[in-house]
Every structure is written in structure tokens, then in C-alpha cells.
Amino acid sequence: MAARKTTKPSKAAASEPVKCGPCNGTGEVARAVRVGRKQRVVGQQSGICLACFGSGEATDTDA
Structure with a gap:
């Protein structure tokens, strides 16, 4: 049986x-x-998104 190849993310x-x-x-x-x-x-x-202030990237809402 051949060895399995695993890929890391x-x-x-x-x-x-x-x-x-x-x-x-x-x-x-x-x-x-x-x-x-x-x-x-x-x-x-x-209009601009108030969740990310127009950047398009998600921000942490925990702070």
C-alpha cells in the first residue's frame, strides 16, 4: 500500500x-x-457601509 500524501493548508x-x-x-x-x-x-x-466604514474588510465586533 502506498503512503498517503497530506497537504497542509x-x-x-x-x-x-x-x-x-x-x-x-x-x-x-x-x-x-x-x-x-x-x-x-x-x-x-x-452609501458607505457602517460595519466596515467603507474598507470592505470585516472588523472585530468583540472590542
Whole structure:
């Protein structure tokens, strides 16, 4: 029986920054724009993500 080759996880993959959840790493989130008395939705506007402050990388929420 041949010996099994095992591979160790690469260190480069572990050091990659984790994407932010709400913005999926883009740094921007979309909000619905409502107008009129009935407050109907007419479009969307984008703004920076407040979870990562526009960087796109997840931050520690424990601090």
C-alpha cells in the first residue's frame, strides 16, 4: 500500500482579509429611496457601509 500524501493548508489563504458581511466586501450598501405621501419606493442610493466604514474588510465586533 502506498503512503498517503497530506497537504497542509497554505499560510497565504489564512492571511487573506475576511469580507464584510453587510456589503460583501464592496464597502457600499444600497438603501431604498421613498417619496410621496404613500412612501413608494422609486430607486436606490448607495452609501458607505457602517460595519466596515467603507474598507470592505470585516472588523472585530468583540472590542
